[in-house]
Amino acid sequence: MTQDSPTLALPRMRQEPAPEHITVPAPRRGRIPALDGLRLLAALMVVAYHYLARGEGWSASGQAMFPTAFPFAAYGWLGVELFFLISGFVICMSCWGRSVGDFFTSRVTRLYPAYWFAVLATTAVLLLIPGGQKPLPWPDVLTNLTMLQEPLGVRMVDGVYWTLFAELRFYLLFALVAW
Structure with missing residues (x-):
């Protein structure tokens, strides 16, 4: 820079003393869409188990009435286990x-x-x-x-x-x- 060129002076920022105790609220965690999808899957598994595999509400057995869906619905009881697994994860997150x-x-x-x-x-x-x-x-x-x-x-x-x-x-x- 030459002496003839204008200089640009930035204004000085006034520094405030930092407060001794700053309380910053924890950021609110949003929902995790994948968990909502897994919850839906778990709910549908339980419904399929009760109505297709166990045959609740039907006069005949679920296996006789729904031969194609029965092999999948028979494992629908695992939906409860999936719910508990998701709950364990969400409970840990909610305590953080x-x-x-x-x-x-x-x-x-x-x-x-x-x-x-x-x-x-x-x-x-x-x-x-x-x-x-x-x-x-x-x-x-x-x-x-x-x-x-x-x-x-x-x-x-x-x-x-x-x-x-x-x-x-x-x-x-x-x-x-x-x-």
């Missing part, structure tokens, strides 16, 4: 960077409201539609709302909820590991 209290609160608020709705809706349907299965007595329904009916020896409002108590136990176990 959180305190044990935050982790447990997030799991309880995710699980219980939908579960309460399902238990009460099932009970209401059983009350309102005559001729089918009788609803459980109210003390048993209230026990079901705690999700502790299995260890307390109380009948389930709906048998398909058995997996939720298994998941709840895993949450407790994982909270201990994270702690």
Whole structure:
């Protein structure tokens, strides 16, 4: 540069002293589409198992009615195992960077409201539609709302909820590991 050429002066940035404690919220993790696809696959496997392999809801056996689909549907029970595998992965992800209290609160608020709705809706349907299965007595329904009916020896409002108590136990176990 020559002396005659203009110089470009950049403004000086004023430096602020850094605060002692900076709290940066953890980035919110999005859903993983592949896991959603695997969840769908697992759900379809369980449905196929119950309706095609076990023949629930049909007068004849599933093997006789669906000879082509039966060999695949017979392994649909593995869908439950796939659900548990996915849940284990998602539970680990949901605990990452959180305190044990935050982790447990997030799991309880995710699980219980939908579960309460399902238990009460099932009970209401059983009350309102005559001729089918009788609803459980109210003390048993209230026990079901705690999700502790299995260890307390109380009948389930709906048998398909058995997996939720298994998941709840895993949450407790994982909270201990994270702690």
